[in-house]
Amino acid sequence: MTLTAVEHEVTGWAEAVEAYFERGWTDGLPVVPATADAVQAFLEAAGREPGDVVLREATRRRSVTAEKVAINAVMAGCRADYMPVLLAALEAMADPAFTLHGAITSTGGSATLVVVNGPIRQRLGFNAGGNVFGPGWRANATIGRAIRLITLNCLGAQPGLLDRSTQGHPGKYTYCIAELEEESPWEPLHVARGLPRDSSAVTVYAAEGPHNVLSHYGETAEAIVVAIADTMACLGSFSPGESFVVLAPEHVQILARDGWTRTRLREALYASARRTVADLKRGGKLAGAVAPGDDARWVHRGQGPDDIHLVVAGGGAGGHSAFIPSWSRERNSLAVTREIRA
Amino acid sequence: MTIRILDPTVSAEESAGIAVAKRVADLDGKVLGLLHNGKVNGDHLLQQVREQLEARYRLGGLVVIRKSSASRVAEEAILDHLAQKCDVVVTAIGD
Secondary structure, X not given: OOOOOOEEEEOOHHHHHHHHHHOOOOOOOOOOOOOHHHHHHHHHHHOOOOOOEEEEEOOOOEEEEHHHHHHHHHHHOOOHHHHXXXXXXXHHHOOXXXXXXXXXXXXXXXXXXXXXXXXXXXHHOOOOOXXXXXXXXXXXXXXXXXXXXXXXXXXXXXXXXXXXXXOOOHHHOOOEEEOOHHHOOOOOHHHHOOOOOOOOEEEEEEEOOOEEEEOOOOOXXXXXXXXXXXXXXXXXXXXXXXXXXXXXXXXXXXXXXXXXXXXXXXXXXXXXXXXXXXXXXXXXXXXXXXXXXXXXXXXXXXXXXXXXXXXEOOOOOOOEEEEEEEOOOOOOOOOEEEEOOO | OOEEEEOOOOOOOOXXXXXXXXXXXXXXXXXXXXXXXXXXXXXXXXXXXXXXXXXXOOOOEEEEEEOOOOOOOOOXXXXXXXXXXXXXXXXXXXX
């Protein structure tokens, strides 16, 4: 196996870590120095040749090979057996529906949310439970970080250069969760998106940060729906784009107990997550002055119930779900699901 | 201990086979294309460009096109249309 990346010689491990900072090759945190031995091990684990093109970004004419993916994966702190997840996520990001160039450079400041489904969750040790968006789990942390390092190093989306995010959000360091399928009364995300139940899959989504939906005391499905829909209708993130709703186990158990199906929940959220044209104008979301009748004209979040993607994740205690708005305001970037071939 | 670290970056590929269009000496009699990226105010910027150019040259015609999405590259059909109809094209991003 012959690697083609240029090698730089340094005199020790600590100096190697510093060399990455000096060359502008990190996300601001130290990385693991990527040596040829480590990179070859990653490629062998993935069954890929160094020159295999994993992703091609046409706007900036970048081709990302398996070798470059492996280098950045080593740097991010991944294990070699994470490679298939990373490759599937990158292939999903290359789907034209994702609009990769716009998603990683826009002032909107999105990060690529990666949702993992299927048996690979246990095999690689993904966290789908407590603190699911937080630290402490190598697979979640390093796969999300590898996506960011590839975005920085291989796709030219350097902050202030091609990445023109006005603010961005912390998910731009890492943003990878798994679904807690075992706690869901419903079919998991990858099955809802057409894959077999026993397959493993990633879904990528150009996303804002998670908005907490605290609903502790209603203890009915209706109360939970009111709280989630109200969060989805918040003016700041309001758009006709897609939505991810990450349901806490406690919330989804109440929904199931009260007889709610996935379909009913999506329909109810779509029906309730709406604003008047007057509100959208007052908040600067639409141009123009409020006109007679605008208070009675309603606009929904998304284009229909199918634009609301449901995932179950989080700890066993606590009525905290999350709404994750799309970066895309309309149909410019859509969630994409790919099977993991491992 | 010597360590060799591998370059993690990717550079843009050369745009092989794409030649730069021949430059025009002036715009008298030329057809001007204006490609608006679809964002708010991009049209105002292009309108300013148009007025400035019209004050200086006797343009032979004008083609104005708005992209359907600022986030996506212009469709082939739009680029073909501009290439066929226009001598020069100005594009602008507004936000």
